Amino acid sequence: MNTHAxxxxxxxxxxxxxxxxxxxxxxxxxxxxxxxSRGFVVAQPxxxxxxxxxxxxxxxxxxxxxxxAGTFAEPAGEREQRESEMERAFRAFVQRVxxxxxxxxxxxxxxxxxxxxxxxxxxxxPGVVGSIAGDDTVFLATESPEIAxxxxxxxxxxxxxxxxxxxxxx
Numbered sequence: 001m002n003t004h005a006x007x008x009x010x011x012x013x014x015x016x017x018x019x020x021x022x023x024x025x026x027x028x029x030x031x032x033x034x035x036x037s038r039g040f041v042v043a044q045p046x047x048x049x050x051x052x053x054x055x056x057x058x059x060x061x062x063x064x065x066x067x068x069a070g071t072f073a074e075p076a077g078e079r080e081q082r083e084s085e086m087e088r089a090f091r092a093f094v095q096r097v098x099x100x101x102x103x104x105x106x107x108x109x110x111x112x113x114x115x116x117x118x119x120x121x122x123x124x125x126p127g128v129v130g131s132i133a134g135d136d137t138v139f140l141a142t143e144s145p146e147i148a149x150x151x152x153x154x155x156x157x158x159x160x161x162x163x164x165x166x167x168x169x170x
Contacts, residue, residue, distance in 0.1 A: 009050070011040075012035070012040050012042060012050060013050050013053070013054055015035060015038060015040055016031065016035065016050055016051070016054060016056075017054065017065060019031065019034050019035070019038075020056065020062070020063045020064065020065060021065065024061060024062040025062050025063050026062045026063075028044060028047055028048065028051070031047065031051075031063070032044065032047055035047075051063070082119075082122045082123045082124070083123045085119050085122065085123070086119040086120055086122070086123040086125075087158055088119075089115055089116045089119035089120075090116065090119075090155070090158045090159060091158070091159075092112075093108045093109060093112040093115060093116050094106055094107070094108055094116060094155075094158075094159060095107045095108060095109065096156075096159075097152050097155045097156045097159070098152065099145070099148045099149055099152045100148075101145050101148070102141060102142050102143065102144060102145055102147075102148050103139050103140065103141060103142070103148060104128075104139075104140040104142065104148050104151050104152045104155065105137060105138070105139060105140075106120070106137065106138040106139075106140065106155065107136065107137055108136050108137070108138070109136060110135055110136045111135060111136070112136065113133040113134050113135055113136050113137055113138050114133045116133070116138050117131050117132075117133030117138040118133070120138065120140065125140075125151065127142050127143065127147040127148075127150070127151050128140050128141070128142060128151065129141050129142060129143055
């Protein structure tokens with residue numbers, strides 16, 4: 001993504017959040033029209049991707065942001081499901097895990113890093129402050145070398161355990 005497109009996407013997503021906090025928006029079409037009235041012309045597939053990336057939920061009262069007043073708490077088992085999905089991505093694609101100071105480096109075959117990075121992001125692992133996925137590498141930023149070491153050990157353990165015993169610790 002070029003820099004201009006990235007800035008445009010960030011501005012558009014900020015505007016989406018502002019709109020749903022200010023108004024009741026019941027459909028993507030309605031949101032698309034409100035965005036257009038504020039100068040943001042967006043195609044429906046892009047809008048769908050924005051809603052997904054922002055984690056917006058559609059409630060009987062319209063779209064809501066995660067953690068907004070009146071929204072439901074995370075259903076029991078949802079975190080475990082996301083961690084299980086991350087483990088499946090690890091089993092399918094991860095070749096090795098290493099550290100470099102405060103970074104955890106996850107190596108994959110070509111074209112697999114994005115899928116692994118997305119699964120890691122969705123799992124919301126404690127100690128991860130950010131991630132970047134390239135073609136065959138995911139970089140996970142942590143707050144300290146100690147946290148990076150513990151996280152790398154935890155992720156490496158997924159690769160070392162027999163499939164039936166694999167489970168990410170909370």
